[in-house]
Amino acid sequence: MSLPLLPGRECGGCVECCRVIPLNLPELAKPTGQLCAYCVDGAGCGVHAIRPQTCRTWFCLWRVVELSDDWRPDRCRIVVRPDGIEDGVITLFVVRRSDFLASLELFGVVAGWLAEGIEVALSVPGPVGTYPARAVVTEWLRPAVEAGDPEDFARRVIQSLDRLEQHDWQSDGITARYAVEEHPFTPPEP
Template identity: 80%
Template sequence: MTSLPLLPGRTCGGCVECCRVIPLDLPELAKPTGELCAYCVDGAGCSVHAIRPQTCRIWFCLWRVVELSDDWRPDHSGVIVRPDGVEDGIITLYVLRRSDFLASPEFFMTVAGWIAEGIQVALSIPGPVGTYPARAVVTDWLRPAIEDGDPAAFLARVMRSLDTLAEHDFQPDGVARRYAVTTQDGPAA
């Protein structure tokens, strides 16, 4: 995947959710899905930022790419808007935790706008550490509540989807921890 153009002036700040949820299986860095990278300082960012692997350099959530309010920042919203699938017209909302944001008018209006534009919407949730997430395209399931302009029915459908996803048989990702990012002086601390 190539990096999408980032919004000028928008930075991750203290958000490190991608450093937790994204699985990595590289020669110099491997971490299971859902485990905070050992090089990450929670709430501060990457301790090896200048020499981080290329995969880490090019992966950004869509909050860094599209005009979404600060409320959408993953550590605030509990939702990572994943970039995978965008080229195919699918936006995946990776729900890290159920938050008040899911019941907000902004969440409803944004998702409704995407669906009105013909974009498919998927919901995804993490499984236990070391397992792949569950994911399902929910566009047609959400559409009736959106067409009725009914945020309460929309939220009920989102929550029911998350409940169904939580029943998923989560599969192990098979990634064994390996931390070997190196500097000129040897392995990074």
């Protein structure tokens, strides 16, 4: 999916999608949760000019919608996933737990989404090479939002994550294969 990006917003030092997104392409296969071997710590993609098309078109919603800088995934530890957005569902993929889960920023933004009729899902990664767990939690979070109670909201988020982490993880069946440089590719854009 390709969504219009916010002008002036850059990934900076974030490389979360190079870890969380599974790829199973002829030139690059990477199990879910495995940091891509082409990813250079602190510098981003080491094969940027010839990176696969999937990498060119997949962006988290922090690159697409107006969320504060606190929401950059490597800061808040949440990747706001684009899949599901056409159906009115925003998925908060909690890569790692952090204080952000108890922040007024998260509470306020989710409250705004619920007020707009947007559904919210929470998702957590499993072991490397397995599909993540995900559940729509709109109605579970709603009482805390309607009561204006951020502490209860944070408790409900944590309880949801606890439950998701008991998931029966399923293998994604992907074997790592790194061959971008050997594969024929479309010349980089000018």
